[in-house]
Amino acid sequence: MNFVYQLPVKIHFESGSIHQLPQLVEEFGQRILLVTGKGYLVDSGFIEQVAKELQENQFQVTIFTNVDENPTVHSVREGAALAKEMDCEMVIGIGGGSFMDCAKAIAFAAKNDDDILTYVLGEAQGEAALPAILIPTTCGTGSEVNRFALLNNPETGDKLPFGNDLMLPVLSIVDPNLMKTLPKSVLAAAGFDALTHAMESYLSQRGQPITEILVLESIRLLGQDLVKLYKNSDYQAGWENVTLASTLAGMAMDSSGLGPGHGLEHPVSGLRNIVHGRGMAALIPVIFQQSYQSNPQKFARISQLLGGKDETDCVEQINRLLVELDLVVHLGDEGMKESDIPVLLENVKTQSMDYLTNYPVVFTEEEIVQIYKEAL
Missing domain, CATH: 1.20.1090.10 (Dehydroquinate synthase-like - alpha domain)
Incomplete structure:
Protein backbone atom coordinates (compact mmCIF):
# COMPACT_ATOMS: atom_id res chain seq x y z
CA MET A 1 0.00 0.00 0.00
CA ASN A 2 1.39 3.38 -1.01
CA PHE A 3 -0.44 6.71 -1.18
CA VAL A 4 -0.21 10.41 -0.39
CA TYR A 5 -3.11 12.42 0.99
CA GLN A 6 -2.74 16.13 1.66
CA LEU A 7 -5.52 18.65 2.22
CA PRO A 8 -4.34 21.64 4.26
CA VAL A 9 -7.75 23.32 4.49
CA LYS A 10 -9.13 24.37 7.87
CA ILE A 11 -12.82 23.37 7.98
CA HIS A 12 -15.13 25.03 10.47
CA PHE A 13 -18.35 22.98 10.32
CA GLU A 14 -21.17 24.26 12.54
CA SER A 15 -24.78 25.36 12.18
CA GLY A 16 -24.89 29.12 12.71
CA SER A 17 -21.15 29.59 12.19
CA ILE A 18 -21.71 32.37 9.63
CA HIS A 19 -22.13 34.73 12.57
CA GLN A 20 -18.57 33.92 13.71
CA LEU A 21 -17.13 35.13 10.41
CA PRO A 22 -15.44 38.30 11.75
CA GLN A 23 -13.61 36.36 14.44
CA LEU A 24 -12.67 33.52 12.10
CA VAL A 25 -11.03 35.73 9.44
CA GLU A 26 -9.35 38.42 11.53
CA GLU A 27 -5.95 36.73 11.25
CA PHE A 28 -5.87 37.36 7.50
CA GLY A 29 -6.09 41.15 7.54
CA GLN A 30 -8.74 43.86 7.32
CA ARG A 31 -9.42 44.52 3.63
CA ILE A 32 -11.81 42.01 2.06
CA LEU A 33 -13.08 41.33 -1.44
CA LEU A 34 -16.44 39.62 -0.93
CA VAL A 35 -17.29 37.54 -4.02
CA THR A 36 -20.77 36.25 -4.81
CA GLY A 37 -23.25 36.30 -7.69
CA LYS A 38 -26.30 38.29 -8.60
CA GLY A 39 -29.54 36.75 -7.45
CA TYR A 40 -31.06 35.56 -4.20
CA LEU A 41 -28.06 36.12 -1.93
CA VAL A 42 -27.96 39.76 -2.96
CA ASP A 43 -31.69 40.33 -3.45
CA SER A 44 -32.55 38.89 -0.03
CA GLY A 45 -30.16 41.25 1.73
CA PHE A 46 -28.01 38.37 2.97
CA ILE A 47 -24.74 39.62 1.43
CA GLU A 48 -25.41 43.13 2.69
CA GLN A 49 -25.91 41.73 6.21
CA VAL A 50 -22.67 39.73 6.02
CA ALA A 51 -20.81 42.85 4.87
CA LYS A 52 -22.42 44.91 7.64
CA GLU A 53 -21.30 42.47 10.35
CA LEU A 54 -17.77 42.59 8.99
CA GLN A 55 -17.76 46.38 8.78
CA GLU A 56 -19.02 46.65 12.36
CA ASN A 57 -15.90 44.71 13.29
CA GLN A 58 -13.60 47.21 11.54
CA PHE A 59 -13.18 45.31 8.25
CA GLN A 60 -13.14 47.16 4.93
CA VAL A 61 -15.41 45.27 2.53
CA THR A 62 -15.64 45.54 -1.27
CA ILE A 63 -18.45 43.47 -2.80
CA PHE A 64 -18.02 41.87 -6.23
CA THR A 65 -21.12 40.26 -7.79
CA ASN A 66 -20.36 40.02 -11.52
CA VAL A 67 -20.19 36.20 -11.48
CA ASP A 68 -22.42 33.97 -13.62
CA GLU A 69 -23.67 30.49 -12.75
CA ASN A 70 -20.92 29.17 -15.04
CA PRO A 71 -18.17 31.70 -14.18
CA THR A 72 -16.06 33.17 -16.94
CA VAL A 73 -12.45 34.21 -17.26
CA HIS A 74 -13.80 37.76 -17.74
CA SER A 75 -15.22 37.72 -14.21
CA VAL A 76 -11.89 36.53 -12.83
CA ARG A 77 -10.04 39.33 -14.60
CA GLU A 78 -12.50 41.94 -13.37
CA GLY A 79 -12.54 40.65 -9.80
CA ALA A 80 -8.75 40.41 -9.61
CA ALA A 81 -8.39 43.98 -10.92
CA LEU A 82 -10.78 45.17 -8.23
CA ALA A 83 -8.91 43.26 -5.52
CA LYS A 84 -5.67 44.92 -6.62
CA GLU A 85 -7.27 48.37 -6.83
CA MET A 86 -8.66 48.08 -3.28
CA ASP A 87 -5.46 46.47 -1.97
CA CYS A 88 -7.47 43.56 -0.58
CA GLU A 89 -5.77 41.19 1.84
CA MET A 90 -8.18 38.28 1.44
CA VAL A 91 -11.01 37.02 -0.76
CA ILE A 92 -14.20 35.62 0.77
CA GLY A 93 -16.39 33.62 -1.62
CA ILE A 94 -20.01 32.99 -0.64
CA GLY A 95 -22.52 30.94 -2.61
CA GLY A 96 -22.61 27.84 -4.76
CA GLY A 97 -19.70 26.21 -6.51
CA SER A 98 -19.54 28.72 -9.34
CA PHE A 99 -19.07 31.65 -6.98
CA MET A 100 -16.54 29.78 -4.83
CA ASP A 101 -14.64 28.67 -7.95
CA CYS A 102 -14.51 32.25 -9.14
CA ALA A 103 -13.39 33.49 -5.72
CA LYS A 104 -10.47 31.02 -5.68
CA ALA A 105 -9.44 32.03 -9.17
CA ILE A 106 -9.68 35.74 -8.31
CA ALA A 107 -7.53 35.20 -5.20
CA PHE A 108 -4.96 33.52 -7.44
CA ALA A 109 -5.12 36.05 -10.29
CA ALA A 110 -4.79 39.00 -7.90
CA LYS A 111 -1.25 37.92 -7.00
CA ASN A 112 0.03 36.88 -10.44
CA ASP A 113 0.86 39.19 -13.32
CA ASP A 114 -0.01 37.19 -16.44
CA ASP A 115 -3.54 36.79 -17.79
CA ILE A 116 -5.57 34.08 -16.05
CA LEU A 117 -5.75 32.01 -19.26
CA THR A 118 -1.97 31.71 -19.21
CA TYR A 119 -2.26 29.73 -15.98
CA VAL A 120 -5.44 27.86 -16.90
CA LEU A 121 -3.79 26.56 -20.06
CA GLY A 122 -0.69 25.47 -18.14
CA GLU A 123 1.69 27.97 -19.72
CA ALA A 124 2.74 29.25 -16.25
CA GLN A 125 2.25 28.08 -12.68
CA GLY A 126 1.91 31.23 -10.60
CA GLU A 127 3.78 32.34 -7.51
CA ALA A 128 1.24 33.31 -4.83
CA ALA A 129 -2.43 33.89 -4.04
CA LEU A 130 -4.48 35.92 -1.60
CA PRO A 131 -5.97 33.88 1.25
CA ALA A 132 -9.31 32.48 0.09
CA ILE A 133 -12.09 31.89 2.63
CA LEU A 134 -15.07 29.99 1.23
CA ILE A 135 -18.62 29.75 2.55
CA PRO A 136 -20.93 27.37 0.64
CA THR A 137 -24.65 28.05 0.46
CA THR A 138 -25.42 24.93 -1.59
CA CYS A 139 -24.75 21.37 -0.47
CA GLY A 140 -23.38 20.00 -3.70
CA THR A 141 -20.09 21.18 -5.13
CA GLY A 142 -17.39 20.55 -2.53
CA SER A 143 -15.56 23.55 -4.00
CA GLU A 144 -14.93 24.85 -0.49
CA VAL A 145 -12.37 22.10 0.17
CA ASN A 146 -10.43 21.65 -3.06
CA ARG A 147 -7.91 23.44 -5.28
CA PHE A 148 -9.93 23.42 -8.50
CA ALA A 149 -12.12 25.81 -10.45
CA LEU A 150 -14.11 25.53 -13.67
CA LEU A 151 -14.01 28.63 -15.83
CA ASN A 152 -15.80 29.36 -19.10
CA ASN A 153 -14.02 31.03 -21.97
CA PRO A 154 -16.84 32.87 -23.81
CA GLU A 155 -14.65 33.31 -26.90
CA THR A 156 -14.44 29.55 -27.49
CA GLY A 157 -17.37 28.16 -25.47
CA ASP A 158 -14.93 25.92 -23.59
CA LYS A 159 -15.43 25.05 -19.93
CA LEU A 160 -11.87 24.88 -18.67
CA PRO A 161 -10.76 22.95 -15.58
CA PHE A 162 -8.14 24.84 -13.59
CA GLY A 163 -6.27 23.31 -10.68
CA ASN A 164 -3.46 24.91 -8.71
CA ASP A 165 -2.11 24.25 -5.23
CA LEU A 166 -2.13 27.98 -4.58
CA MET A 167 -5.93 27.98 -4.88
CA LEU A 168 -6.50 25.78 -1.85
CA PRO A 169 -8.69 27.80 0.52
CA VAL A 170 -7.12 28.64 3.87
CA LEU A 171 -10.49 28.34 5.62
CA SER A 172 -13.89 26.89 4.80
CA ILE A 173 -16.86 27.88 6.93
CA VAL A 174 -19.53 25.24 6.40
CA ASP A 175 -22.84 26.26 7.97
CA PRO A 176 -25.68 23.81 7.21
CA ASN A 177 -28.22 26.48 8.12
CA LEU A 178 -27.22 28.46 5.03
CA MET A 179 -28.59 25.68 2.82
CA LYS A 180 -32.13 26.05 4.12
CA THR A 181 -33.12 28.76 1.66
CA LEU A 182 -32.38 26.52 -1.35
Missing part, protein backbone atom coordinates in the same frame (compact mmCIF):
# COMPACT_ATOMS: atom_id res chain seq x y z
CA PRO A 183 -35.35 25.98 -3.66
CA LYS A 184 -36.23 22.28 -3.85
CA SER A 185 -35.06 22.01 -7.44
CA VAL A 186 -31.65 23.43 -6.53
CA LEU A 187 -31.36 21.12 -3.52
CA ALA A 188 -32.08 18.14 -5.77
CA ALA A 189 -29.53 19.13 -8.43
CA ALA A 190 -26.87 20.09 -5.88
CA GLY A 191 -27.40 16.94 -3.84
CA PHE A 192 -27.15 14.75 -6.91
CA ASP A 193 -23.99 16.57 -7.95
CA ALA A 194 -22.49 15.74 -4.54
CA LEU A 195 -23.46 12.11 -5.08
CA THR A 196 -21.73 12.06 -8.47
CA HIS A 197 -18.59 13.48 -6.87
CA ALA A 198 -18.64 10.68 -4.32
CA MET A 199 -19.40 7.91 -6.82
CA GLU A 200 -16.83 9.02 -9.39
CA SER A 201 -14.20 9.51 -6.68
CA TYR A 202 -14.90 5.97 -5.47
CA LEU A 203 -14.50 4.59 -9.00
CA SER A 204 -11.41 6.71 -9.67
CA GLN A 205 -8.14 5.14 -10.78
CA ARG A 206 -6.39 7.61 -8.44
CA GLY A 207 -8.50 6.72 -5.44
CA GLN A 208 -6.83 5.47 -2.27
CA PRO A 209 -7.85 4.27 1.22
CA ILE A 210 -8.56 7.70 2.71
CA THR A 211 -10.61 8.94 -0.25
CA GLU A 212 -12.59 5.67 -0.24
CA ILE A 213 -13.48 6.14 3.43
CA LEU A 214 -14.63 9.70 2.74
CA VAL A 215 -16.78 8.89 -0.28
CA LEU A 216 -18.39 5.74 1.06
CA GLU A 217 -19.65 7.75 4.02
CA SER A 218 -20.75 10.50 1.64
CA ILE A 219 -22.76 8.03 -0.48
CA ARG A 220 -24.26 6.48 2.65
CA LEU A 221 -25.39 9.84 4.02
CA LEU A 222 -26.86 10.96 0.69
CA GLY A 223 -28.63 7.64 0.16
CA GLN A 224 -30.05 7.89 3.66
CA ASP A 225 -31.08 11.54 3.81
CA LEU A 226 -31.19 13.38 0.46
CA VAL A 227 -34.69 12.26 -0.54
CA LYS A 228 -35.96 12.64 3.05
CA LEU A 229 -34.65 16.20 3.13
CA TYR A 230 -36.10 16.95 -0.30
CA LYS A 231 -39.51 15.90 0.98
CA ASN A 232 -39.21 17.53 4.42
CA SER A 233 -37.22 20.75 4.69
CA ASP A 234 -37.70 20.81 8.48
CA TYR A 235 -35.39 17.79 8.84
CA GLN A 236 -32.45 19.46 10.64
CA ALA A 237 -30.27 16.36 10.82
CA GLY A 238 -30.80 15.96 7.09
CA TRP A 239 -29.41 19.43 6.38
CA GLU A 240 -26.32 18.62 8.43
CA ASN A 241 -25.82 15.16 6.91
CA VAL A 242 -26.31 16.21 3.28
CA THR A 243 -24.00 19.20 3.80
CA LEU A 244 -21.39 16.99 5.43
CA ALA A 245 -21.69 14.49 2.58
CA SER A 246 -20.98 17.23 0.05
CA THR A 247 -17.91 18.39 1.97
CA LEU A 248 -16.59 14.84 2.36
CA ALA A 249 -16.91 14.22 -1.37
CA GLY A 250 -15.13 17.51 -2.08
CA MET A 251 -12.28 16.49 0.22
CA ALA A 252 -11.93 13.19 -1.62
CA MET A 253 -12.07 14.46 -5.16
CA ASP A 254 -9.23 16.90 -4.51
CA SER A 255 -6.97 13.83 -4.45
CA SER A 256 -8.90 11.22 -6.42
CA GLY A 257 -10.22 13.36 -9.26
CA LEU A 258 -13.49 12.67 -11.06
CA GLY A 259 -14.65 10.59 -14.00
CA PRO A 260 -16.40 10.62 -17.38
CA GLY A 261 -19.67 12.03 -16.05
CA HIS A 262 -17.90 15.31 -15.41
CA GLY A 263 -15.70 14.93 -18.45
CA LEU A 264 -18.76 14.72 -20.71
CA GLU A 265 -20.93 17.21 -18.83
CA HIS A 266 -18.51 20.12 -18.67
CA PRO A 267 -18.44 20.60 -22.46
CA VAL A 268 -22.26 20.55 -22.50
CA SER A 269 -22.73 23.18 -19.79
CA GLY A 270 -19.91 25.21 -21.29
CA LEU A 271 -21.65 25.26 -24.68
CA ARG A 272 -25.29 25.42 -23.61
CA ASN A 273 -25.07 26.90 -20.07
CA ILE A 274 -26.93 23.92 -18.59
CA VAL A 275 -27.20 23.61 -14.80
CA HIS A 276 -24.38 21.22 -13.92
CA GLY A 277 -26.34 18.97 -11.56
CA ARG A 278 -29.08 18.52 -14.14
CA GLY A 279 -26.53 17.65 -16.80
CA MET A 280 -25.07 15.03 -14.48
CA ALA A 281 -28.55 13.59 -13.88
CA ALA A 282 -28.92 13.05 -17.62
CA LEU A 283 -25.49 11.50 -18.17
CA ILE A 284 -24.65 9.36 -15.12
CA PRO A 285 -27.35 6.67 -15.63
CA VAL A 286 -26.28 6.22 -19.25
CA ILE A 287 -22.57 6.09 -18.39
CA PHE A 288 -23.06 3.66 -15.50
CA GLN A 289 -25.29 1.40 -17.60
CA GLN A 290 -22.47 1.10 -20.11
CA SER A 291 -19.77 0.45 -17.52
CA TYR A 292 -21.06 -1.24 -14.34
CA GLN A 293 -19.46 -4.54 -15.36
CA SER A 294 -16.01 -2.90 -15.43
CA ASN A 295 -15.76 -3.00 -11.63
CA PRO A 296 -18.66 -5.10 -10.26
CA GLN A 297 -17.50 -4.91 -6.65
CA LYS A 298 -17.51 -1.12 -6.48
CA PHE A 299 -20.74 -0.67 -8.45
CA ALA A 300 -22.35 -3.23 -6.12
CA ARG A 301 -21.22 -1.24 -3.07
CA ILE A 302 -22.67 1.97 -4.52
CA SER A 303 -25.96 0.18 -5.19
CA GLN A 304 -26.11 -1.26 -1.67
CA LEU A 305 -25.52 2.16 -0.07
CA LEU A 306 -28.41 3.50 -2.16
CA GLY A 307 -30.72 0.64 -1.16
CA GLY A 308 -30.01 -1.93 -3.89
CA LYS A 309 -28.53 -5.42 -3.86
CA ASP A 310 -25.59 -5.56 -6.29
CA GLU A 311 -24.01 -4.08 -9.42
CA THR A 312 -26.87 -5.23 -11.65
CA ASP A 313 -29.34 -2.81 -10.05
CA CYS A 314 -27.00 0.12 -9.47
CA VAL A 315 -28.48 2.16 -12.31
CA GLU A 316 -31.97 1.21 -11.17
CA GLN A 317 -31.24 2.67 -7.73
CA ILE A 318 -29.87 5.87 -9.24
CA ASN A 319 -32.92 6.24 -11.48
CA ARG A 320 -35.21 5.63 -8.50
CA LEU A 321 -33.41 8.40 -6.63
CA LEU A 322 -33.79 10.76 -9.58
CA VAL A 323 -37.52 10.04 -9.79
CA GLU A 324 -37.97 10.82 -6.10
CA LEU A 325 -36.00 14.04 -6.53
CA ASP A 326 -38.07 15.07 -9.57
CA LEU A 327 -34.77 15.12 -11.43
CA VAL A 328 -35.33 12.88 -14.44
CA VAL A 329 -33.51 14.90 -17.09
CA HIS A 330 -32.76 14.65 -20.82
CA LEU A 331 -30.08 16.87 -22.31
CA GLY A 332 -32.36 17.74 -25.23
CA ASP A 333 -34.83 19.32 -22.82
CA GLU A 334 -31.96 21.39 -21.37
CA GLY A 335 -31.01 22.92 -24.72
CA MET A 336 -28.50 20.47 -26.19
CA LYS A 337 -28.95 19.45 -29.84
CA GLU A 338 -27.74 16.34 -31.63
CA SER A 339 -25.85 18.65 -33.98
CA ASP A 340 -23.76 19.74 -30.96
CA ILE A 341 -22.20 16.29 -30.55
CA PRO A 342 -19.22 16.72 -32.94
CA VAL A 343 -18.27 19.96 -31.16
CA LEU A 344 -18.70 18.31 -27.77
CA LEU A 345 -16.57 15.34 -28.81
CA GLU A 346 -13.72 17.62 -29.86
CA ASN A 347 -13.97 19.47 -26.56
CA VAL A 348 -13.86 16.17 -24.66
CA LYS A 349 -10.73 15.14 -26.58
CA THR A 350 -8.93 18.43 -25.89
CA GLN A 351 -10.14 19.28 -22.36
CA SER A 352 -11.57 16.22 -20.62
CA MET A 353 -9.38 13.18 -21.24
CA ASP A 354 -8.02 13.30 -17.69
CA TYR A 355 -11.57 12.63 -16.49
CA LEU A 356 -12.17 9.84 -18.99
CA THR A 357 -8.95 7.97 -18.24
CA ASN A 358 -9.58 8.17 -14.49
CA TYR A 359 -12.23 5.43 -14.62
CA PRO A 360 -12.39 1.60 -14.72
CA VAL A 361 -13.01 1.67 -18.48
CA VAL A 362 -12.02 4.26 -21.10
CA PHE A 363 -14.77 4.96 -23.63
CA THR A 364 -13.99 5.11 -27.34
CA GLU A 365 -15.05 8.09 -29.45
CA GLU A 366 -17.92 6.02 -30.83
CA GLU A 367 -19.07 5.17 -27.30
CA ILE A 368 -18.89 8.82 -26.25
CA VAL A 369 -21.10 9.79 -29.19
CA GLN A 370 -23.56 7.02 -28.23
CA ILE A 371 -23.68 8.20 -24.61
CA TYR A 372 -24.52 11.74 -25.72
CA LYS A 373 -27.24 10.43 -28.04
CA GLU A 374 -28.81 8.26 -25.32
CA ALA A 375 -28.74 11.18 -22.86
CA LEU A 376 -30.54 13.53 -25.27
